[in-house]
Amino acid sequence: MTRLIDELRKLPGIGTKSAQRLAFHVLRSSAEDAEKLAGAIRELKAHLRLCSICNNITDVDPCSYCTSAVRDQRLICVLEEPTNIATIEKTRSFAGVYHVLHGTLSPIGGVGPEQLRIANLMTRLPEVDEVILATSPTTEGEATARYLVDEIRRSNTRVKVTRIATGVPAGSDIEYADEVTMSRALEGRREL
């Protein structure tokens, strides 16, 4: 019991109390359900890998996005983490493919370009029309986007490189926009 609680506590957002509650739940579950959970954890690690093209987490390589015939394989959306794919998919307005960097440049955190999955992005460029840099508009995300545009330009001058819009969020009053966001919203204004 203590061993399970200790293991559960290693999960993000799970403290001692939550770990105890989860462990007691497992204790009360049927042997079959407990085995299913253990099996699912084992299977995840045994079968999942990164897609060799886009670095997304997948059980088949290349992943379903990279082999999709209905998605535009010449439009790549570059993301920081695999979870960001869900954020883009939810919009139902993107029909291209992805490239996951698995992090952002962070000199303080000791993350340099070689720690990110940039090399296999460069090899995709000849087959691509546009690369959308959709890293977050945070300090690290912006630095990563700036680094990438320079690298892409150095390697390929034909491909279009775009950056997602920074601005006032939909449904929000401009009264609550901070100076930087408002400044970017003005700068990024579009002709109607």
Place this chain on the structure above:
Amino acid sequence: MTRLIDELRKLPGIGTKSAQRLAFHVLRSSAEDAEKLAGAIRELKAHLRLCSICNNITDVDPCSYCTSAVRDQRLICVLEEPTNIATIEKTRSFAGVYHVLHGTLSPIGGVGPEQLRIANLMTRLPEVDEVILATSPTTEGEATARYLVDEIRRSNTRVKVTRIATGVPAGSDIEYADEVTMSRALEGRREL
């Protein structure tokens, strides 16, 4: 005392408790301070009016923005409320002038185009190169922007009409962006 408390309670964000606290503060103040406060309230209403050009609240008509020689008088930023001017000024990245609508279109709230200060925006168009529609990206703000672009186009086909960017706020992770905001951020992407 009861009369002052009743009057103070009419102010936004002031309940009975706050009104009592403020009234007791006035009671403990010197007669001079109380007279200063009363005088300032009277003076505000006596001297402030709306600028006949931009509808901003001002003590001189036209207001200091509309007569400024250092601001670009050919670039107008259209806003919902006078308080929005502070939001734009804080960015230190806008050197044009303003036009305050004093509200947004709201069919449910009974606010139609004739309730907004649109007529004197139209008369400004011949002297202008660009109109930035900086109403909020809320339902009402978007509807107002859409109405205005049609009206401006009908009256003047030369002037450039732009809309501030909707997107992920600066410093925010895309993980926290809602679908509509993320969709607009993708749609509004800019070439680097």
